[in-house]
Amino acid sequence: MRPENYQARSQPPSNEFELNFGPNHPGIEGNYAFRVKLNGDQVLEARADAGYLHRGFEKLMEGRLWIQNIALVPRICVPDPVPMEVCYSLAIEEIGGLEVPERAKWIRVMQLEMSRLAAHLFAFGGHAATTGMYTTMFWGVADRDLILDRFEELTGGRVYSIYNIPGGVRRDVPEGFLDRLSSLLDYLESRLPDYDNLFFTNQVFVKRARGVGAMTQEQALKWGVTGPNLRATGLEFDVRRDDPYLVYDQLDFEIPTESGGDALARNLVRRAELKQSIRILRQVIERLPSIEGPIRCPIPNPLAWNVPAGEAYTRVESSKGELAYYVVSTGGDKPYRVHVRGPSSMHAVQVLEKLALGARLEDIAQIMFSLDACPPEVDR
Amino acid sequence: MSDIPYKDKGSILRPFKSLQFFARPAVTQPLEPRPASDNYRGFHVNDWKKCIGCSTCQKVCDNAAITMVRVPGLPEDPVKGIRNERPAIDYGRCCWCGLCVDICPTGSISLTTEYVHTCREDELDSYFVLPDPNGIHGEHFPKGWDKTADADLVDLERQPMGELPxxxxxxxxxxxxxxxxxxxxxxxxxxxxxxxxxxxxxxxxxxxxxxxxxxxxxxxxxxxxxxxxxxxxxxxxxxxxxxxxxxxxxxxxxxxxxxxxxxxxxxxxxxxxxxxxxxxxEGKVDYISGRRIAIVGAGPAGLTAAYDLIRKGHKVTVFEALDKPGGMTRYGIPEYRLPYDRLDADVAVITSLGVQIQYNTRVGRDVTMDELRRDHDAVLIAIGLQLGRSTRIPGSDHPQVRRAVDLLRMITRGESFEVPERAVVIGGGNVAMDIARSLARLQKQQFGKVQITVCALEDFEHFLADPEEVTEAREEGIEILDSRGPKEVVIEDGRLTGLKTLGVISIFDEQGRFAPRYDQQDEQFHPGDMVIESIGQMSDVSLLGEELTERLEWNRGRLKVDEDGHSSEPWLWAAGDMVFGPDVVHAVADGHRVAASMERYLAELDSEKQDDGRTS
CATH class of the missing domain: 1.10.1060.10 (Alpha-helical ferredoxin)
Structure with missing residues (x-):
């Protein structure tokens, strides 16, 4: 523009301004953006801006053989990939009428709880970082790595295990694995008081998190909140117990709840779940050696496998909430349609937008991490 | 609910709790490299000796990371099922899911426990790897994710086939x-x-x-x-x-x-x-070419050629000496293996397209080759191997020494002959099994029991007949002896009483020529009323006539043809067992090859005719 043509545009005086929060921001999980309108540092309006991690998984799955998708689904949620594999496999098993051997079911439960532990360590580690307590994050990540070591041993992969296939699991449990898992659990349990001292009872955290991003149970149900976020509002609902899958009905565990409904309560629920997951894993370690038999039922040649026509909706309790797969088969060698009902799409979009209203700018990151929303799962 | 010792108010002393960590070991992990787990899914290795280049890994790869690459110098043999292609992995695409390992039919491919591959920008090609047994960096890392029995995705068991006991x-x-x-x-x-x-x-x-x-x-x-x-x-x-x-x-x-x-x-x-x-x-041309073709012999080779040529619009006439089509498939293969109505159904498809078959017309007797040549643009002879070979051992000229092909033909045509109560068969091929098993059925019907001995030259490791034929023959009560060479047919007072055989030391000489050596000490006598020779067949080429036989080129008693079955006479082709053995599917292949050659010849005739039309 030529300088002589420049005229300053006059605007009414205002304290309001817009801020782009993300998509690359240390206070955001993954690549996710938030456009906020602020008055000073108070949020007046918040718009979630998803889609930076959209890879079209649901569409991709329609073009791939049933078995090829097992390598794809764990990528939908990086921190907690196992429920993706298990839930997808459960759906195909339901449509195809496959009888999963008992041993495979126990191995699946073991993985699911290991994954929950790893995901929770990652989640509150992240939350701690948003309040400036990086030690907790380093500890969380370091301890999660020990679980990943066990995943590497069991499944051959550290993060994406690609270990569950329709009909069962791909390899049997290595020799001595349960002993090593058991000593890992001992170690993790011994770490819990440290985490309590460092983070959960730390006033820096407690005072920052209390009352932030609070919702009532009624609101939570209306907004489609599930998992630890829902349990933090006092509702004792868990798919593992209320709609049991695999062998959860044979296991003894509690469903921790809190009543606050805020960022603090959500983290305390996760903290209590660590203990419950360890409890479940100890029961699996005790029972698994006595359950013999195959680890997979016979399945056809994957290159010529027509899953019978039909549809299934299967759900599991992931670390982030209720994860479900809706799979439709028209009797072909590929899925006709797969829909992933991820918990994070509710938490990161509609819930976060509402909880951010009236909050302060520095709490947005805290709210997002306390909801444990996972942007790759939102975008898929 | 939470079991955390949770206090609403902090204490001024709490920060001092961290002092206890001075006494604890550091959380930081040592940076020394550690080996990966035994199951780790690292970079690929491929045992090139086991790999057959079947490309199944490529088909299951969900990221299209695998490309089959030709590796010159590796063995290639379609009959054994080996290609000289090997999978190459694009590590820009691979996601290390290991499905290629689980589905590999041979079990040649596996993943190692190797963790790291890095490269400079000018070495980006190093992400495209042709895995060999040494691994991506040639460092022989141990195998990680490998084929296990309970994770195998290949279905190794066949559906059972029901059989009559x-x-x-x-x-x-x-x-x-x-x-x-x-x-x-x-x-x-x-x-x-x-x-x-x-x-x-x-x-x-x-x-x-x-x-x-x-x-x-x-x-x-x-x-x-x-x-x-x-x-x-x-x-x-x-x-x-x-x-x-x-x-x-x-x-x-x-x-x-x-x-x-x-x-x-x-x-x-x-x-x-x-x-x-x-x-x-479907696909048959809807015009008539005007060309006429004669085919001698209604066996698989002749009829396959007829099928191809009739689809091109030529007029095809087949001359068959016997009263039914099929050649050796009818008169050589017993009905328990190939019911005649199924053979008839195959032939009916070919005749339904317009192929004419003239039965009971023996070329050389009812019609001459000269006549065929005069009335047709091209002639194909596919007469098979109808004459049985003789062992020429002493006594083999006795009337109770018969040839397997003759007997099989008689059984099919329903001609009566005296069924022997005990029979000895010389030979170890499928024809020997056919005649032994056919005679066994006749013996069972007539005498209520089976007494047949088969004496084969080869040992069981190098047996010529299919293993299932041998198993089934044994189930039917036939005795099969390996490494027995015929010595003489024993005749007492003009009556055949059995066969003497010798143990075989070797069948071929050092040059690989057929020259069996026998152990004279190891002599056995097999009693029987009939000896059946089943050691091979030859062609009856008398139909050609003296003059044509003289003109044609021959190779050790077989008609000499080029790779398309074309003889030295431009209008004459030969196909099937008589020039190129040894079974039905080879005869079919030969029929196609010859038909294509004849088709080219006829097209040349057509273009010459057109050229003539233009110049005149």
């Missing part, structure tokens, strides 16, 4: 094999990994992957359509083919090969004969 089938000439049900066929077809080894190995290159896929999809008509692309004798081949496809099948590397032959049989039986005729007529 030995004691039941010996009473009659009823077909032994029951055939697959629809469910069995679909399950069996689902075992196929579509590698195409069968297609490469088949003499006539049948589109087996395509028809197996069609059977799996439940579209048997499409399966038949795929078969008729290359084989108008699919009923016959679905029952008695020597199935080189199955020997080459990649699933057969570790398990039982896909039952390709039985699947073919299933599809052919599942489609009504009339519909098969319609399918076979």
């Amino acid at each position: 030995g004691e039941e089938r010996i009473d009659s000439f009823d077909e032994i094999v029951e055939g697959y049900t629809e469910q069995q066929a679909i399950v069996e077809a689902s075992r196929c990994v579509q590698c195409g080894m069968c297609h490469d190995a088949c003499p006539t290159h049948m589109h087996a992957p395509e028809y197996i896929r069609a059977i799996w999809e439940g579209d048997v008509e499409e399966a038949v359509r795929q078969m008729y692309r290359t084989n108008p004798f699919s009923h016959v081949c679905g029952r008695v083919c020597t199935h080189r496809c199955e020997s080459a099948c990649s699933i057969g590397r570790r398990g039982e090969p896909v039952a390709i032959r039985w699947l073919k049989r299933y599809a052919m039986d599942a489609v009504p004969d009339l519909r098969i005729r319609e399918i076979a007529a």
